[in-house]
Amino acid sequence: MLSKSFISVTNLFLDAPLIKETRQNHALEHATLHLLAGRVGKLRMAGHSNPRGFILVGNDTATTPVVEKAVRDAITQLRQGKRELALHPNCGTNLLTSAGMVAASLWFYIQLLQARRKVNWADFSTFVLIGLVALVLSRPLGMWLQRHVTTKADLENLTLLSVKTIRLDLLGRRIALHFVSTVG
Numbered sequence: 001m002l003s004k005s006f007i008s009v010t011n012l013f014l015d016a017p018l019i020k021e022t023r024q025n026h027a028l029e030h031a032t033l034h035l036l037a038g039r040v041g042k043l044r045m046a047g048h049s050n051p052r053g054f055i056l057v058g059n060d061t062a063t064t065p066v067v068e069k070a071v072r073d074a075i076t077q078l079r080q081g082k083r084e085l086a087l088h089p090n091c092g093t094n095l096l097t098s099a100g101m102v103a104a105s106l107w108f109y110i111q112l113l114q115a116r117r118k119v120n121w122a123d124f125s126t127f128v129l130i131g132l133v134a135l136v137l138s139r140p141l142g143m144w145l146q147r148h149v150t151t152k153a154d155l156e157n158l159t160l161l162s163v164k165t166i167r168l169d170l171l172g173r174r175i176a177l178h179f180v181s182t183v184g
Contacts, residue, residue, distance in 0.1 A: 158184030
Protein backbone atom coordinates (compact mmCIF):
# COMPACT_ATOMS: atom_id res chain seq x y z
CA MET A 1 0.00 0.00 0.00
CA LEU A 2 1.22 3.51 -0.76
CA SER A 3 2.34 5.61 2.16
CA LYS A 4 0.34 8.66 3.17
CA SER A 5 3.34 10.92 2.59
CA PHE A 6 3.76 9.64 -1.00
CA ILE A 7 0.07 10.23 -1.70
CA SER A 8 0.26 13.72 -0.17
CA VAL A 9 3.27 14.68 -2.29
CA THR A 10 1.60 13.25 -5.40
CA ASN A 11 -1.58 15.25 -4.72
CA LEU A 12 0.48 18.41 -4.18
CA PHE A 13 2.09 17.87 -7.57
CA LEU A 14 -1.19 17.07 -9.36
CA ASP A 15 -2.88 20.15 -7.89
CA ALA A 16 0.02 22.50 -8.65
CA PRO A 17 -0.80 25.49 -10.86
CA LEU A 18 -0.77 24.72 -14.59
CA ILE A 19 -0.99 20.96 -13.92
CA LYS A 20 -4.37 21.22 -12.18
CA GLU A 21 -5.76 23.47 -14.91
CA THR A 22 -4.52 21.09 -17.61
CA ARG A 23 -6.16 18.14 -15.84
CA GLN A 24 -9.45 20.07 -15.51
CA ASN A 25 -9.38 21.07 -19.18
CA HIS A 26 -8.58 17.46 -20.10
CA ALA A 27 -11.70 16.33 -18.20
CA LEU A 28 -13.74 19.06 -19.91
CA GLU A 29 -12.34 18.08 -23.31
CA HIS A 30 -13.45 14.45 -22.79
CA ALA A 31 -16.90 15.48 -21.55
CA THR A 32 -17.29 17.78 -24.56
CA LEU A 33 -16.30 14.99 -26.96
CA HIS A 34 -18.84 12.64 -25.33
CA LEU A 35 -21.61 15.21 -25.75
CA LEU A 36 -20.62 16.11 -29.31
CA ALA A 37 -20.59 12.43 -30.27
CA GLY A 38 -24.25 12.23 -29.35
CA ARG A 39 -25.18 15.45 -31.15
CA VAL A 40 -23.15 15.47 -34.37
CA GLY A 41 -23.31 12.75 -36.98
CA LYS A 42 -20.08 11.14 -38.17
CA LEU A 43 -17.99 13.05 -35.65
CA ARG A 44 -14.28 12.28 -35.86
CA MET A 45 -12.32 14.41 -33.46
CA ALA A 46 -9.25 14.40 -31.29
CA GLY A 47 -8.29 16.85 -28.62
CA HIS A 48 -5.32 18.31 -26.82
CA SER A 49 -5.55 20.08 -23.46
CA ASN A 50 -3.38 22.69 -21.82
CA PRO A 51 -3.73 25.06 -18.83
CA ARG A 52 -5.63 27.65 -20.90
CA GLY A 53 -8.16 25.34 -22.54
CA PHE A 54 -8.12 22.71 -25.24
CA ILE A 55 -8.18 22.26 -28.99
CA LEU A 56 -10.52 19.92 -30.83
CA VAL A 57 -9.33 18.86 -34.27
CA GLY A 58 -11.43 16.84 -36.64
CA ASN A 59 -13.83 16.62 -39.49
CA ASP A 60 -15.84 19.70 -40.36
CA THR A 61 -19.20 18.55 -38.97
CA ALA A 62 -19.55 20.58 -35.76
CA THR A 63 -20.25 24.31 -35.95
CA THR A 64 -18.83 26.76 -33.45
CA PRO A 65 -22.19 27.27 -31.67
CA VAL A 66 -22.66 23.49 -31.38
CA VAL A 67 -19.19 23.10 -29.85
CA GLU A 68 -19.77 26.05 -27.49
CA LYS A 69 -23.08 24.57 -26.30
CA ALA A 70 -21.44 21.17 -25.78
CA VAL A 71 -18.67 22.78 -23.68
CA ARG A 72 -21.22 24.67 -21.54
CA ASP A 73 -23.32 21.53 -21.11
CA ALA A 74 -20.20 19.51 -20.25
CA ILE A 75 -19.29 22.02 -17.52
CA THR A 76 -22.81 21.77 -16.12
CA GLN A 77 -22.89 17.99 -16.18
CA LEU A 78 -19.43 17.61 -14.61
CA ARG A 79 -20.50 20.01 -11.85
CA GLN A 80 -23.64 17.90 -11.35
CA GLY A 81 -21.41 14.92 -10.57
CA LYS A 82 -21.32 13.10 -13.92
CA ARG A 83 -17.64 12.30 -13.43
CA GLU A 84 -17.67 9.41 -15.93
CA LEU A 85 -17.80 12.04 -18.71
CA ALA A 86 -14.22 12.98 -17.79
CA LEU A 87 -13.01 9.57 -18.99
CA HIS A 88 -12.71 8.64 -22.64
CA PRO A 89 -11.79 5.21 -24.04
CA ASN A 90 -9.76 6.73 -26.89
CA CYS A 91 -7.69 9.01 -24.68
CA GLY A 92 -3.98 9.30 -25.31
CA THR A 93 -3.45 8.18 -21.71
CA ASN A 94 -4.86 4.78 -22.68
CA LEU A 95 -2.78 4.62 -25.85
CA LEU A 96 0.44 5.50 -24.04
CA THR A 97 -0.31 3.10 -21.20
CA SER A 98 -0.92 0.28 -23.67
CA ALA A 99 2.20 1.02 -25.68
CA GLY A 100 4.32 1.37 -22.54
CA MET A 101 3.09 -1.83 -20.93
CA VAL A 102 3.46 -3.89 -24.10
CA ALA A 103 6.93 -2.48 -24.79
CA ALA A 104 8.12 -2.97 -21.21
CA SER A 105 6.80 -6.53 -20.91
CA LEU A 106 8.31 -7.55 -24.25
CA TRP A 107 11.61 -5.90 -23.37
CA PHE A 108 11.78 -7.92 -20.13
CA TYR A 109 10.98 -11.11 -22.01
CA ILE A 110 13.71 -10.38 -24.56
CA GLN A 111 16.15 -9.88 -21.68
CA LEU A 112 15.21 -13.34 -20.36
CA LEU A 113 15.69 -14.88 -23.80
CA GLN A 114 19.09 -13.25 -24.24
CA ALA A 115 20.22 -14.71 -20.92
CA ARG A 116 19.29 -18.18 -22.24
CA ARG A 117 21.02 -17.51 -25.61
CA LYS A 118 18.84 -19.96 -27.50
CA VAL A 119 15.58 -18.91 -29.10
CA ASN A 120 12.97 -21.27 -30.60
CA TRP A 121 9.46 -21.02 -32.09
CA ALA A 122 7.80 -21.54 -28.71
CA ASP A 123 9.48 -18.33 -27.61
CA PHE A 124 7.72 -16.49 -30.45
CA SER A 125 4.27 -17.67 -29.35
CA THR A 126 5.12 -16.72 -25.75
CA PHE A 127 6.28 -13.32 -27.03
CA VAL A 128 2.88 -12.78 -28.71
CA LEU A 129 0.99 -14.02 -25.62
CA ILE A 130 2.92 -11.70 -23.30
CA GLY A 131 2.18 -8.76 -25.59
CA LEU A 132 -1.54 -9.59 -25.67
CA VAL A 133 -1.76 -10.02 -21.89
CA ALA A 134 -0.01 -6.67 -21.39
CA LEU A 135 -2.41 -5.06 -23.85
CA VAL A 136 -5.48 -6.44 -22.05
CA LEU A 137 -4.18 -5.42 -18.62
CA SER A 138 -3.23 -1.96 -19.82
CA ARG A 139 -6.84 -0.91 -20.52
CA PRO A 140 -8.04 -0.75 -16.90
CA LEU A 141 -4.73 0.83 -15.88
CA GLY A 142 -5.15 3.53 -18.54
CA MET A 143 -8.67 4.31 -17.30
CA TRP A 144 -7.38 4.37 -13.70
CA LEU A 145 -4.64 6.83 -14.73
CA GLN A 146 -7.22 9.03 -16.44
CA ARG A 147 -9.46 9.03 -13.37
CA HIS A 148 -6.70 9.75 -10.84
CA VAL A 149 -3.84 11.45 -12.71
CA THR A 150 -4.50 12.97 -16.14
CA THR A 151 -8.01 14.37 -15.61
CA LYS A 152 -9.70 16.24 -12.79
CA ALA A 153 -13.50 16.14 -13.01
CA ASP A 154 -13.86 18.70 -10.20
CA LEU A 155 -13.75 21.88 -12.29
CA GLU A 156 -14.00 24.18 -9.25
CA ASN A 157 -14.37 27.68 -10.75
CA LEU A 158 -13.24 26.83 -14.30
CA THR A 159 -15.31 28.80 -16.82
CA LEU A 160 -15.52 29.03 -20.58
CA LEU A 161 -14.09 32.19 -22.13
CA SER A 162 -14.56 31.50 -25.83
CA VAL A 163 -14.66 29.02 -28.69
CA LYS A 164 -12.96 30.05 -31.91
CA THR A 165 -12.94 27.87 -35.01
CA ILE A 166 -10.64 27.72 -38.01
CA ARG A 167 -11.67 25.65 -40.99
CA LEU A 168 -9.02 24.35 -43.38
CA ASP A 169 -8.63 22.20 -46.45
CA LEU A 170 -5.92 19.69 -45.70
CA LEU A 171 -4.99 17.22 -48.43
CA GLY A 172 -8.45 17.54 -49.95
CA ARG A 173 -10.32 17.16 -46.67
CA ARG A 174 -12.19 19.81 -44.74
CA ILE A 175 -11.09 19.92 -41.12
CA ALA A 176 -11.96 22.18 -38.24
CA LEU A 177 -9.84 23.33 -35.34
CA HIS A 178 -11.92 24.50 -32.39
CA PHE A 179 -9.89 26.52 -29.87
CA VAL A 180 -11.67 26.40 -26.51
CA SER A 181 -10.35 28.96 -24.01
CA THR A 182 -11.04 28.65 -20.29
CA VAL A 183 -10.08 30.42 -17.12
CA GLY A 184 -10.27 29.26 -13.57
